[in-house]
Amino acid sequence: MAHEYENHAPMTMRMETPMPYEWSIGKYGSRFFQEIREKNQFIGIRCPGCGKVYIPPRRVCGPCFKELDELVELPNQGAITAFSIVNYPFIDPNTGIQRPIPYTYGYIRIDGADNIFSHIIDETDENKIKVGMRVRAVFKEKDAMQGHINDIKHFEIVD
Amino acid sequence: MPQRVAIVGTGQTDHKSHRPDVNQREMINEAVVRALEDCEMTIRDIDAIIIGNMDHFESINYVDTWSVEGSGGVMKPIMKITTGGTTGASVAIAAYYHVASGLFDKVLAIGWEKNSESDTTAAIVTCSDPVWDRFSYSGAIPSLASEASAYMEQYGATQHDAARVAVRDRKNAMNNPHAHLRKPVTIEDVMASPMLAYPVKLGDVCPRTDGACAVVLAADGIAQKVTPRPAWFVASAVRHTYTWFGDSTDYDQGLVSLKNASREAYQKAGIRNPADELDVAELYLPYTYAGLKYIEALDFCAPGHGPRFVADGHTEIDGKIPVNPSGGVISTNCIGATALLRVAEAAIQIMGKGGKRQVHGANLALATGFGGCFWSDVVLLCGDRP
């Protein structure tokens, strides 16, 4: 009997169950999305301990373990500190289907902020993008905004 | 007073890209059986179990209770520890505290992952903040690429320098019968491999692996009876520096979490010159550039000297401080098991069970874990009872 079973190919079972969530954005995060909707501008938050300005704004500075409340208006522009033209296929957990490639994942230092904001940069030609280039956020139309990170469509190079 | 604790047995699967011949529990069980055999115990001897992996990689919730048939946890205490890439080392540290606390004398630590059963990048993407980062994040490679290019710019390191790390680890893997990628590579091979995200190429990064690792720990008084040369815990330390991806802007400071964790562990162990005093290091290097940069954070050499240190052969198996005689993460990466494999391999070296990968006379060994948002775990093991 034993070797009779050994001749069977191993089988697998697929699961594609979607798993829905509705995450809270938080007090300051909600302000961030209101600000881009109303003014097409960003908002950060300053730590009273170390003086760092964080974007997106959050309630606690980890290193200082202090509560933050000083919101700081920030422009919708900054500079590329790092980027990657993503060209490998993978399933996008947001949608359950493959994320369209290529696309450029960018680390952007917003003017006046001390940390980095990550988003998409609409340039996939590696000869036309480099670290240090100036970029500007491109927003959806106000009516189409829904308090989602893709209310910012992408960043575009302005150099 | 805390009990002294030692590793007395290790077991691991023969790591492969796909294990369709076993289900997840069966794969876990292979490692458990081998670990128990290694120290001539049975599951009845085990007082408690600690297990870790990443839920969304296999889509199993409550892995501690789900795993019991494979882990041996039926009618035993079991708990789950999960800290990302560091999970395996965090499991080992939790196992240490299970025994050190005096609540248990013999415990089993398990790390596992069956990466072939899901889209690994999709799973990694879910570690990003769902509101801010998940929309654009594309997995580990771009952030590592950013780290690598910043390091190259700061110190003038080259892609060749990084490739040497792959050459070393893949050569060492030839001596490890359990390693996943057992085929040597040359600098030219790495340089010619496809570019994933500049400067990181396919030959620079770890594979995705199906595998499990299990380690048996025992208290002072029992450990010496179980095995002639236990690997004693000397110190452990953990740092998780950042919560937000965008806060990790201090690349030019080196890997801060590893620097701070290793300083704490060295201090506890009384180590002043790690490169001279450590006999072997099993480091969680998820890609080659880490093999240059992280050894600086560990104070094996001065900042910026990593490339020279590696090129001069100091990290070879016969060098001053052999790094990754097992072949490391670049040869085998079953994520939840990976950092536990580092601890297990460090213990194997001290126990003198390394076979062809044995470092002669290894007595003091370092193991590290690395993971999400620059999380670092450090474990120091020694042949001498502390």
Next chain:
Amino acid sequence: MDNIAIIGLAQTRYERRKKDKIFLDLVYETTTAALDDAGLTIDDIDNVVTVSNDFFDGRTISGMAVGDAAGAYDKNISTVEGDGAFGAMYGAMRVLGGAGTTLVVAHCKGSEGDTATITNGMFDPIYQRHLGINAVTSSAIQANAYLHRYGITEQDIAMVSVKNHGNAKNNPFAQLPMDICVDDVMTSKKIADPLKLLDCSPVSDGAAAIIIADEKTAGRAAKPPVWIKGMAHCADEYFLGDRDLTNPRSLRQAAQKAYAMAGITDPFKEIHVAEIYEAFTYMEPLWLEGLGFCEPGQGPSLLKDGVTTMDGRLPVNPSGGVLSAHAVLVAGLARIIEIAEQLRDTAGARQVTGAGMGLAHGINGPCGQSHCVWILSKEK
């Protein structure tokens, strides 16, 4: 075991949906409140154990999201995935193992995911998950088995809901304080036979934190320390069909070990108050049997005889229990916190007079597969 104690504690009020709060808010608020309670600052904390679950949070490495809010920057940190009672156990081990003062903080927002899907995820993907089984339906199976075996009625278990929701009226942290009668439970919406809406715990958002320290540090705490006398955990078989669902033998084993550690020989006499993880009404009597407070099948009699009511010999779930607030993962830690409040004599209107020794209990896995039992004491 060396003397160790809970020296600080805090929890949020539990609510169905804390829409204005993210995980960071919940963890930061409870962490700072627990520090205040202990009279400590974050610099006094040597290491941090966070408790979270990647499925509930919808995030891989869910612990990564709360390190800064837990004050863990540049400190030793780890994450237990499972009920907070288990997380607290690891925290206690770190204190006993010489790692210093430890903060344990758990959070969960049940409102953000789909609990049925998430708890379906704890069932075997090959053999069970496609059947649509989840925490409620599996518990209904267990309830039926338990009722059938001992001739227990649905009215018997409905009494647990009446008692616990009534107790919750005295607990400002509870989500569902309610004046109800057995009839209300019996006529509430059928969820999964024999369980009706009022047999089931709610979906909740909340967080809780405790600080555990050695004897020396406990001497400096702002409030009287609550001493940890015993703790133990144990898991049964995984597949429901491999278990006797009416016999919680892993709970029995954990309890016996915890009692032995605490030097307890007659739990019914020596323990004055208990907080039990009753995610569903039937679980309270079933777990009381596993804890050895009565013979198998006699759990419902304890309530009928008035033993487990507020003025009984062994008040059970004076907080209102899990039926009155069920932030998953947090709930076991909340049980520990309630017992600590009772032993500190700070439980207000729900104070059990003369409580000197208390029991707290947490569970992991389907149908109470894994249990964790804590024995806490006012005296060292």
